[in-house]
Amino acid sequence: MELEPVIGLEIHVQLKTRTKLFCRCEAAFGDPPNTHTCPVCLGLPGALPVLNTKAVELGVRAALAINCTVNRASQFARKNYFYPDLPKGYQISQYDRPLASNGHLDAGEPAVRVRLTRLHLEEDAGKSMHEGFPDSDVRSYLDLNRCGVPLAEIVSEPDIRTPGQAHDFLTHLKTTLQYVDVSDCNMEEGSLRCDANVSLRLPGGPLPGYKVEVKNLNSFRNVQRALEYEIERQGKILRDGGEITRETRLYDADRGLTSSMRSKEEAHDYRYFPEPDLLPLEVTEEQIESIRATIPELFAEKSKRFADRYQLPGYDAAILASSKALADYFEECAVQSGNPKASSNWIMTEMMRELKNRTIDVPAFPISPASLALLIRRIDDGTITGKAAKEVFAILCEGGGDVDGIIKEKGLLQIQDDSAIEAAVAQVIQANPKPAEQYRNGKTATLGFLVGQVMKATGGRANPQKAGELLKRALS
Numbered sequence: 001m002e003l004e005p006v007i008g009l010e011i012h013v014q015l016k017t018r019t020k021l022f023c024r025c026e027a028a029f030g031d032p033p034n035t036h037t038c039p040v041c042l043g044l045p046g047a048l049p050v051l052n053t054k055a056v057e058l059g060v061r062a063a064l065a066i067n068c069t070v071n072r073a074s075q076f077a078r079k080n081y082f083y084p085d086l087p088k089g090y091q092i093s094q095y096d097r098p099l100a101s102n103g104h105l106d107a108g109e110p111a112v113r114v115r116l117t118r119l120h121l122e123e124d125a126g127k128s129m130h131e132g133f134p135d136s137d138v139r140s141y142l143d144l145n146r147c148g149v150p151l152a153e154i155v156s157e158p159d160i161r162t163p164g165q166a167h168d169f170l171t172h173l174k175t176t177l178q179y180v181d182v183s184d185c186n187m188e189e190g191s192l193r194c195d196a197n198v199s200l201r202l203p204g205g206p207l208p209g210y211k212v213e214v215k216n217l218n219s220f221r222n223v224q225r226a227l228e229y230e231i232e233r234q235g236k237i238l239r240d241g242g243e244i245t246r247e248t249r250l251y252d253a254d255r256g257l258t259s260s261m262r263s264k265e266e267a268h269d270y271r272y273f274p275e276p277d278l279l280p281l282e283v284t285e286e287q288i289e290s291i292r293a294t295i296p297e298l299f300a301e302k303s304k305r306f307a308d309r310y311q312l313p314g315y316d317a318a319i320l321a322s323s324k325a326l327a328d329y330f331e332e333c334a335v336q337s338g339n340p341k342a343s344s345n346w347i348m349t350e351m352m353r354e355l356k357n358r359t360i361d362v363p364a365f366p367i368s369p370a371s372l373a374l375l376i377r378r379i380d381d382g383t384i385t386g387k388a389a390k391e392v393f394a395i396l397c398e399g400g401g402d403v404d405g406i407i408k409e410k411g412l413l414q415i416q417d418d419s420a421i422e423a424a425v426a427q428v429i430q431a432n433p434k435p436a437e438q439y440r441n442g443k444t445a446t447l448g449f450l451v452g453q454v455m456k457a458t459g460g461r462a463n464p465q466k467a468g469e470l471l472k473r474a475l476s
């Protein structure tokens with residue numbers, strides 16, 4: 001009997017605030033250890049938390065982007081546990097009254113709706129370091145810079161059925177959160193983290209009474225792989241008549257397997273209670289609506305609009321809309337050049353290749369959308385050929401000059417004078433008697449080669465169509 005996977009995800013994203021959730025320490029990544037700490041985030045006795053309103057605003061923004069209902073009143077709660085990276089001995093989180101609930105995202109092709117149980121605010125813990133010191137065998141070190149950094153935790157309903165759907169969902173969630181600019185969502189820097197819960201049941205049956213939580217997933221690819229491994233492992237146990245216990249497992253990316261970390265705590269192990277040092281969190285209807293008004297057009301809508309308005313294939317439109325930065329770049333270039341199709345082509349081939357080779361993102365790309373638009377206009381108005389444009393593009397990529405300046409300096413103006421091309425045609429026919437003869441004998445495929453030779457002879461400045469016509473005429 002085939003068993004059906006049941007998957008639910010818990011995602012933590014670091015909110016893009018300048019300071020921490022309850023104190024004014026900087027929420028910076030990558031600074032020397034323990035340089036951003038104070039009595040509040042160190043949990044010293046008597047220090048009181050003060051809520052960062054920017055974090056609340058970003059939390060509301062994230063919640064609205066994923067179609068949640070923002071709760072007018074929510075409550076911070078203490079989640080008590082002992083761990084060296086948690087100096088207070090408790091984490092301030094939200095428990096039975098989260099900031100937002102009942103959202104959803106539609107992801108994948110065909111789209112699958114994943115309901116979102118909740119989004120709540122909480123503070124991050126510090127970082128234990130067990131390696132890289134001369135005395136690592138006898139000592140662990142602590143970096144408390146991350147203590148108190150604001151996080152939004154997003155919890156999905158167990159609506160996901162395959163590891164591939166989990167991957168699609170996470171990609172879509174990340175795109176959405178980046179669109180509304182609430183988080184960098186950088187898994188390497190820990191600003192996006194995901195835990196995956198998985199169990200197996202008879203198809204369509206009730207929710208299994210157990211679930212296994214997998215942690216230590218540092219890429220979407222690894223979420224998918226870890227789920228595939230777990231489904232295989234659990235399936236084997238169940239088919240052999242065994243039982244699976246509720247537990248937390250760690251994924252080992254090098255070995256591609258999960259291993260038991262601990263039997264899962266129950267909520268009562270955390271002795272949750274309302275945080276006595278903070279008032280209930282209230283957001284007004286006006287605040288919610290004013291944040292809603294700033295939510296930009298999101299991925300699904302935008303890719304559809306690109307396809308419709310600019311007559312692009314759905315696949316291309318989806319790539320161009322995959323990040324807000326790329327979408328904005330494309331749209332500015334399309335509007336300024338008046339040629340959306342060419343803009344799409346240049347961005348999807350030349351520009352994306354450069355981004356990949358240089359491992360940079362759109363904002364660091366050296367050519368502005370206005371420059372690329374001008375380059376496209378210079379092809380369309382006959383100033384330069386497509387071939388010469390590639391040369392200009394390469395120079396622009398190196399950060400050199402402006403489009404018209406480069407065209408002039410490098411002598412790339414398209415040859416307008418037919419007689420100059422005719423001269424090149426005559427020269428090419430003379431230098432390539434064999435292909436010329438083959439063409440005359442009906443092997444017309446050699447024309448492409450001869451056009452290439454004319455382009456070469458003119459330094460890419462002949463109009464290739466014109467070159468083809470003149471060649472045909474000369475050879476007939």
Ligand code: ADP
Pocket residue numbers: 006007008009010155156157158159197198199207208209210211212267
């Ligand atoms: P916990 O008691 O561990 O906090 P929750 O009910 O809050 O459990 O769910 C945590 C996550 O586990 C959610 O993403 C939820 O969708 C998922 N989940 C719950 N039950 C199952 C199950 N049987 N199989 C897989 N995932 C599940």
Ligand code: ZN
Pocket residue numbers: 020023024025036037038039040041042148
């Ligand atoms: Zn602090």
Ligand code: MG
Pocket residue numbers: none
């Ligand atoms: Mg829970």
